[in-house]
Amino acid sequence: MFGSGLWQLFGIVDLAMAIRLTIVDDHLSFREDLRRMLAGEPDLELVGEASDAARGHEQARELKPDVVLMDINTPGMSSLEAAQLIARDTPDTRLVLLTSGEDEGYLLECLEAGAAGYLPKNSPAARLLAAVREVYHGRKYVSPQVLGKLIEDFRARGRGRRGLGRGSTLTPREREVVKMIAEGQSVKQIAAQLGRSVKTIEAHKFNLMRKLDIHSKADLIAYAIENKIANMKVGA
DSSP, X not given: OOOHHHHHHTTOOOGGGSEEEEEXXXXXXXXXXXXHHHHTOTTEEEEEEESSHHHHXXXXXXXXXXXXXXXXXXXXXXXXXXXXXXXXXXXXXXXXXXXXXXXXXXXXXXXXXXXXXEEETTSOHHHHHHHHHHHHTTOEEEOHHHHHHHHHHHXXXXXXXXXXXXXXXXXXXXXXXXXHHHTTOOHHHHHHHHTOOHHHHHHHHXXXXXXXXXXXXXXXXXXXXXXXXXXXXXXX
């Protein structure tokens, strides 16, 4: 057996420490492309594949991977439903949802369903790999195209400049609530994590949105990103 120092010396990665992944996509060619891409990454280990969301959920329960890469448009069970089930049944598994386009409209639904990453399927390999590693380490990862469109729409509605100047009016607790909402947590989850009632968190949410003159969750996310409140990695 090699000692840990020799593993490092020879550049060998202990597979027990590798990030374990499953892929869920109904296109065999895409799964094959991902398989080849992952084969060249010593810190990543592919442990399962599925062609639909229902089987992806089953594999998550059986294999308990660190990360699931899932197409948002798989046949049968909705990928968003599968995301919610994975978040419920294997809470330590991080989910990256892959889209066919750059529609920021799905971003809110994906975050609320429990996804930690959101990016187009045609993203460069380096970006897909970065997403896997970022979400594994507990961060959110969203493609720059999607976040760029979200922030552009925010500014176009006349909220960006006004909201940006009002960040200092938020209390520390309100900033904490903004961060958690922007990162996809529900009011109920926030209440449980902060040890407060749902009613109290709803009040915080109402007050902070009134202060910022923000009227939608999409704008709240854009505000949090612009003001570096949310812990969300933007792809390079």
